[in-house]
Amino acid sequence: MSQWPEDAPRGAVSTFCAEHGISRKSFYELRKRAKADGPAAVLEPRTRRPRTSPSKLSDEIKQQAVAVRAALEASGLDHGPISVHEKMRAMGLDRVPSTASLARVFREAGVARREPKKKPRSAWRRFVYPAPNACWQLDAAEYVLTGGRKCVIFQLIDDHSRYAVASHVASGETARDAITVVDKAIAAHGVPQRLLSDNGLALNPSRRGRVGRLVAHVAALGVEAITGKPYKPTTQGKNERFHQTLFRYLDKQPLADTLADLQAQVDAFDHIYNTQRPHQALPGRVTPLAAWEATPKADPPRPKPHRPACEPPAPARRPRAKPPAGLPADTRIRTVATAGTIVLDKVVYMVDVDHAFEQVLVIANGTEPGDKITITDMHGEILAERTRPAPGIKYVGNGRRPGTRPKNPQPSPKP
Numbered sequence: 001m002s003q004w005p006e007d008a009p010r011g012a013v014s015t016f017c018a019e020h021g022i023s024r025k026s027f028y029e030l031r032k033r034a035k036a037d038g039p040a041a042v043l044e045p046r047t048r049r050p051r052t053s054p055s056k057l058s059d060e061i062k063q064q065a066v067a068v069r070a071a072l073e074a075s076g077l078d079h080g081p082i083s084v085h086e087k088m089r090a091m092g093l094d095r096v097p098s099t100a101s102l103a104r105v106f107r108e109a110g111v112a113r114r115e116p117k118k119k120p121r122s123a124w125r126r127f128v129y130p131a132p133n134a135c136w137q138l139d140a141a142e143y144v145l146t147g148g149r150k151c152v153i154f155q156l157i158d159d160h161s162r163y164a165v166a167s168h169v170a171s172g173e174t175a176r177d178a179i180t181v182v183d184k185a186i187a188a189h190g191v192p193q194r195l196l197s198d199n200g201l202a203l204n205p206s207r208r209g210r211v212g213r214l215v216a217h218v219a220a221l222g223v224e225a226i227t228g229k230p231y232k233p234t235t236q237g238k239n240e241r242f243h244q245t246l247f248r249y250l251d252k253q254p255l256a257d258t259l260a261d262l263q264a265q266v267d268a269f270d271h272i273y274n275t276q277r278p279h280q281a282l283p284g285r286v287t288p289l290a291a292w293e294a295t296p297k298a299d300p301p302r303p304k305p306h307r308p309a310c311e312p313p314a315p316a317r318r319p320r321a322k323p324p325a326g327l328p329a330d331t332r333i334r335t336v337a338t339a340g341t342i343v344l345d346k347v348v349y350m351v352d353v354d355h356a357f358e359q360v361l362v363i364a365n366g367t368e369p370g371d372k373i374t375i376t377d378m379h380g381e382i383l384a385e386r387t388r389p390a391p392g393i394k395y396v397g398n399g400r401r402p403g404t405r406p407k408n409p410q411p412s413p414k415p
Contacts (some may be wrong), residue, residue, distance in 0.1 A: 004031060061095055062105050064088075069111065076252030077277060078245065081106065086278040086285055128160055134298040135159040135194040138182065138203060139239040140173045143250065146257050153266060154181040155242055158189075159196070161291035162238060162279050164270045165189050169263040175202045175213035182218065191300040194224045198236060203227075222301030238281075245273065332362045344373070350398045351375055351384050364388075 017027050034042050068087050072079035081102040088096045097105065106112035129135045140154045154168040154177060166185035170177035182195070195218055197203040204227045205212045215225040228235025249269045256262035274292075278285040286294075327333070334342040340353035344362055351360065360383060363374040368388065375384045386396050 057095075057097055057101060057105065061097065062109070064093070065097060065102055065105055066109050066111060069106065074252065076249035077272070078248070078280075082280050082285070083278070129194075129298075130160065131295050131298040132158050132160050132163065132292050133190055133192045133300070135196055136165060136185065136192045137236055137239040138178065138195060138197045139236055139243070140178070140200070140202070141243045141247075143247070143262065144255075145259070145262065146255050151259060151262065152177070153246070153262075154178060155239060155246065156181050156185050157239060157242055158192075158288075158292065159238060160295065161288050162242075162282060163288040163292040164242070164274055167263075167266045167270055169259045169266060171259065173200065173202045178202050178214045179217050182214065186221075190297065191221050192223060193298050193301050194226055196226050196228070196236065198233070199227050199230055220304055222303045224301070327361075328363075330364050332364070333359055334362050335359050342375070346394065347389060348395045349373065349375070349384075349386050350396065352398075355383060 013024060013027060017024055022030075030042050065084060065088065068091075069079045069084045072083060072087060077083065081099040084102050085096060085099050103112065107114065135158075136156055137159055138154065138156045140152045143151055143153050145151055152170050152173045154166075154170065154173075155164065156166045157164050165188065166181050168177060168181035168184065170180075186192075197214075199205060199207050201208075201210075201212070202214070203212065204215055204225050206215060206225070207227060207230065218225055233240055246266070246269055249272075250262075250265060253265050256265060274289045275287055277287065279288055279291070282288070282291050332344070334344065336342055336351050336355045336358050338353075338356050340356055341348050341350050342360065342362065343349075344364065345367075355377075359378055361376045361378065361380075363376070365372045365374075366388075369390045371388045373386045373388060374382060375386070376382050384398065389396050
């Protein structure tokens with residue numbers, strides 16, 4: 001290229017670039033380099049790395065970030081890239097790396113690892129009540145004292161602000177201690193509109209057909225006690241995450257000897273959690289106290305007159321008919337289960353759910369596959385006719401698809 005003639009015909013450069021697979025810009029750049037450094041310089045690859053990189057982190061800043069992360073971890077606090085970023089900002093450092101840069105620094109230092117299976121934050125769906133005291137979440141978690149003695153920590157947080165309104169350490173998960181932590185929070189922060197908890201016997205056993213002491217206690221104040229679905233802890237996800245943060249902190253503290261010692265540690269954590277620790281789930285990563293004070297509190301509910309809690313009445317069952325005397329050898333008596341089925345010779349036969357808890361007569365005409373089985377009520381009215389199945393089959397249905405029922409021939413009473 002250094003010998004390229006100055007009087008080359010028009011279009012020669014374009015033809016040369018097309019034949020050698022290079023651009024015109026590269027051609028003139030290589031020609032300039034060949035004239036300055038010689039033809040051999042064209043064959044030497046050169047880096048495209050910029051001469052200066054103002055955004056590059058220095059080793060001092062990287063070491064500082066790793067040290068801040070180690071200090072947070074030793075204190076039992078969250079020490080991810082977001083927490084380290086907020087802590088470095090609070091320390092007033094001149095140069096604070098971004099969360100993405102901190103994550104890369106921690107991976108390079110070997111103190112963190114990639115989590116490709118973790119869902120991105122954009123995939124999260126949040127539900128937040130519009131104001132403080134609109135809903136509180138109550139839950140209890142087990143912890144241990146010295147000697148392996150078990151205890152329970154009741155934690156009560158505000159759904160809107162994540163503010164820890166009260167905590168209580170007890171020897172066990174009882175309704176009395178649940179009422180204690182709720183009364184402590186009400187005395188300090190007012191009466192909430194709702195109280196969300198799981199379905200534990202000490203918290204809210206309403207789904208089990210019982211009226212709990214805590215439910216009756218808060219109902220007199222006008223508080224609506226609600227629960228999540230059984231075996232669905234994500235409904236109380238804010239409190240479940242609160243447990244994780246608390247346990248990480250307590251695991252870095254000396255093991256408590258008494259309930260009072262553990263209560264002091266929990267109170268210290270609540271103060272850090274509410275006033276010092278930026279919450280990643282809150283807008284602007286403010287503290288729960290800032291979120292609590294930023295929005296006017298929800299109006300307290302209207303108190304209700306005290307009514308004695310009573311057990312719900314047991315479901316009424318149909319009276320059983322007296323079985324007739326002297327039944328034939330091929331006739332047996334069975335009781336229809338709640339699913340509308342009976343069991344005969346280890347095979348389940350579908351009758352009808354409308355006859356649940358009733359006694360029926362089962363007439364078996366033989367024991368071979370295909371033999372007829374007639375099911376009647378105690379007065380002889382035929383309810384169903386089935387045939388014995390082939391060996392290995394343990395269920396005989398009614399011939400209908402699951403979830404389908406015969407249409408009612410009577411017209412609807414509604415206009």
